[in-house]
Amino acid sequence: xxxxxxxxxxxxxSTRPDRNLVELAVAGDHEAFVTLVKRHDDRLRALAGRLLAxxxxxxxDALQDAYVNAFRALPRFRHDADFGTWLYRVAYNACIDELRxxxxxxxxxxxxxxAWEWPATTPDPARVVSAxxxxxxxxxxxxxxxxxxxxxxxxxxFDLHSASDILGVAAxxxxxxxxxxRARLRRLIGEDNS
Amino acid sequence: xTKTERDPAVARVLRRVPVPDHGADFWDDLDRRLQPxxxxxxxxxxxxxxxxxxxxxxxxxxxxxxxxxRLVAAAAVVVVFGAGAIAASRRDGREVTPATTxxxxxxxxxxxxxxxxxxxxxxxxxxxxxxxxAGDLVGAASHLGPRSEAYLQATAGSVxxxxxxxxxxxxxxxxxxxxxxxxxxxxxxxxVVVSGTLTVEGTVEHRSDAFPAxxxxxxxxxxxxxxAWDPAAGQLQVSVAxxxxxxxATIGAEGTAWLSVDGAPPRMAxxxxxxxxxxxxxxxxxxxxxxxxxFTNDITFAAVALHSPCGAQPPPRFCSAxxxxxxx
Numbered sequence: 001x002x003x004x005x006x007x008x009x010x011x012x013x014s015t016r017p018d019r020n021l022v023e024l025a026v027a028g029d030h031e032a033f034v035t036l037v038k039r040h041d042d043r044l045r046a047l048a049g050r051l052l053a054x055x056x057x058x059x060x061d062a063l064q065d066a067y068v069n070a071f072r073a074l075p076r077f078r079h080d081a082d083f084g085t086w087l088y089r090v091a092y093n094a095c096i097d098e099l100r101x102x103x104x105x106x107x108x109x110x111x112x113x114x115a116w117e118w119p120a121t122t123p124d125p126a127r128v129v130s131a132x133x134x135x136x137x138x139x140x141x142x143x144x145x146x147x148x149x150x151x152x153x154x155x156x157x158f159d160l161h162s163a164s165d166i167l168g169v170a171a172x173x174x175x176x177x178x179x180x181x182r183a184r185l186r187r188l189i190g191e192d193n194s
Numbered sequence: 195x196t197k198t199e200r201d202p203a204v205a206r207v208l209r210r211v212p213v214p215d216h217g218a219d220f221w222d223d224l225d226r227r228l229q230p231x232x233x234x235x236x237x238x239x240x241x242x243x244x245x246x247x248x249x250x251x252x253x254x255x256x257x258x259x260x261x262x263x264r265l266v267a268a269a270a271v272v273v274v275f276g277a278g279a280i281a282a283s284r285r286d287g288r289e290v291t292p293a294t295t296x297x298x299x300x301x302x303x304x305x306x307x308x309x310x311x312x313x314x315x316x317x318x319x320x321x322x323x324x325x326x327x328a329g330d331l332v333g334a335a336s337h338l339g340p341r342s343e344a345y346l347q348a349t350a351g352s353v354x355x356x357x358x359x360x361x362x363x364x365x366x367x368x369x370x371x372x373x374x375x376x377x378x379x380x381x382x383x384x385x386v387v388v389s390g391t392l393t394v395e396g397t398v399e400h401r402s403d404a405f406p407a408x409x410x411x412x413x414x415x416x417x418x419x420x421x422a423w424d425p426a427a428g429q430l431q432v433s434v435a436x437x438x439x440x441x442x443a444t445i446g447a448e449g450t451a452w453l454s455v456d457g458a459p460p461r462m463a464x465x466x467x468x469x470x471x472x473x474x475x476x477x478x479x480x481x482x483x484x485x486x487x488x489f490t491n492d493i494t495f496a497a498v499a500l501h502s503p504c505g506a507q508p509p510p511r512f513c514s515a516x517x518x519x520x521x522x
Contacts, residue, residue, distance in 0.1 A: 020410050024340060028492070030228035031344035034221070049213035056214040064220070068227050135210035154201045155208040182204050189207055 054140035066094035146181030318416035327368020339417030382490035402501035449491025
């Protein structure tokens with residue numbers, strides 16, 4: 001029964017194209033809009049959670065702003081563009097705005113803390129928590145422009161071209177930020193020799 | 195590995211970063227911020243899709259009556275008139291005769307720019323009903339419009355679970371051998387009236403159900419909207435006066451209602467603060483008729499169909515019904 005429900009739910013979600021929902025939302029149907037953003041919410045929440053590493057209390061605020069801003073901007077959305085990519089850009093901008101509000105100066109990160117140790121593969125709960133804290137703190141320690149490149153490409157699986165569309169910068173710029181971000185992240189988690 | 199490939203080690207680190215769950219009020223807050231009556235928020239206005247009505251999510255969904263009980267209730271409340279003039283209907287899309295012109299009291303005129311006649315709407319409704327009857331919930335769901343989807347998710351918890359229940363009710367239309375469809379075009383969309391003989395739980399009855407439908411230009415398909423309701427507005431209730439010369443509709447909201455008798459062009463009536471609309475008929479109804487009343491505003495698109503005679507019982511001769519009993 002469970003698998004049938006899941007399969008049905010997936011099939012159901014796939015029956016309504018984004019484009020149709022965008023059209024309804026532009027006409028003022030906010031339920032169509034909510035359906036639309038719920039379709040993308042998991043990935044956008046992951047993006048926001050990683051961009052706002054260390055400020056998780058701000059994730060809901062950033063996403064709320066992102067969705068309201070997206071709804072407001074829908075009439076300007078070009079239908080030949082990919083809605084998901086466009087929504088990523090709106091969410092990215094909202095996260096940056098949120099970061100500017102709460103993080104006027106970068107917070108110091110203690111890289112000497114024992115928590116930076118890379119955890120063993122044994123799923124010891126304490127170490128899992130430690131790993132999560134380590135990852136979050138490492139991510140929070142790299143500059144935002146590098147962080148977002150890492151999150152989009154390594155976290156969300158975008159290629160450079162799509163990431164450059166979302167960020168509004170050249171693909172070469174994304175590649176440069178990605179390279180520096182990866183190196184910095186590896187150093188922070190002690191994997192620079194891997 | 196090139197720069198454009200995903201770095202698996204970094205990806206592992208990123209997966210460890212905890213992603214906070216939504217706050218308990220996240221979606222309610224978003225819903226409120228998107229509401230048009232929030233003065234701080236302008237609605238997008240660039241295009242219009244045939245005056246799309248909207249179903250709003252309500253935080254306190256009403257309790258829904260089990261389908262079997264609603265079905266029994268429908269059989270109990272829908273009543274009959276005598277014999278008489280008949281009008282326009284279609285058998286699965288084929289046009290028949292046009293109908294009578296009716297008078298009204300609280301009305302304005304019918305819409306000056308009705309949408310073009312859309313036989314696809316009847317096909318979509320029948321495909322929806324056939325899928326329900328076959329137990330193909332995915333197929334049925336693919337014909338369901340976003341407003342009904344939103345309402346069912348808000349009130350029933352999930353579309354699928356509600357459709358599974360609806361298999362027993364609307365799904366009975368799949369086995370009807372004499373069903374006909376009548377398409378009525380009005381402001382806010384199209385209503386497809388399905389009439390015919392049904393066998394439900396061993397009982398044979400002649401029935402009419404009204405299904406709002408809307409066309410999506412971008413998707414190029416018709417969506418069926420049987421549950422595009424606002425829970426806060428309550429049910430659309432329709433009754434016919436004792437003398438069968440007046441039809442009255444009540445609903446807990448303001449908007450526009452229209453009446454169609456036997457598929458005739460709709461007669462409009464505004465539903466004001468008294469939450470009531472009344473149509474005076476040019477002559478008392480006699481014989482078999484199908485009365486359709488539809489209510490639309492910026493949230494709801496609900497329709498009720500009354501078929502007469504609707505049962506073998508003698509008077510009461512007045513019909514009354516609501517979507518909750520006849521449609522849901």
